[in-house]
Amino acid sequence: MLSIYFAAADAAEHAESGILGFSPQAFLIQIVTFVLVFALLKKFAFDKIVALLDNRHKVIDDGVRLGRKLEREQEKLDQEAARITREARHEADRIIANGHKEAREILRDAEKAAKRKTDTMLADAEARIHEDAQAAKRKLEKDIVNLVSEATEAIVGEKVDPKKDAEIIEKVIRKRAK
Numbered sequence: 001m002l003s004i005y006f007a008a009a010d011a012a013e014h015a016e017s018g019i020l021g022f023s024p025q026a027f028l029i030q031i032v033t034f035v036l037v038f039a040l041l042k043k044f045a046f047d048k049i050v051a052l053l054d055n056r057h058k059v060i061d062d063g064v065r066l067g068r069k070l071e072r073e074q075e076k077l078d079q080e081a082a083r084i085t086r087e088a089r090h091e092a093d094r095i096i097a098n099g100h101k102e103a104r105e106i107l108r109d110a111e112k113a114a115k116r117k118t119d120t121m122l123a124d125a126e127a128r129i130h131e132d133a134q135a136a137k138r139k140l141e142k143d144i145v146n147l148v149s150e151a152t153e154a155i156v157g158e159k160v161d162p163k164k165d166a167e168i169i170e171k172v173i174r175k176r177a178k
Contacts, residue, residue, distance in 0.1 A: 141173065144169070144173070145166060145169045145170075148169050148172075
């Protein structure tokens, strides 16, 4: 029975709303409700929402402008850094070249000083060798004179005057040296 009641209510409602289901009274209520909700939203929410959206739009635009400005600044900084790096490399190359040049000069000076010192040492050694040879020669001559004197004494059997003995020996040595 309940189903008959709902069917009758649907038929009555259908008769009131017309063939297409349009009810002018319901439509009018919906329009009034829409206008009322729209007015309340406009008064309390839309202005704040629009202000908030405008503020966000402004912040976004400022961010985009700032981002572009920062990109330009970054480009300038990159170019400046590249320029400074190039200059630093050139300066480093120049310093290294100067260091190599100074090192070569120091090495040449050291070689010259070593050569001078070596030449001096060789000259001193030659002088000492010559002096030592002369001293050895004089000592040898003295030893020979003494030996000859002793040999002469042994042969002759008597002591010969040392002065006369030295003259005879020198005479013989000079003859042999020639």
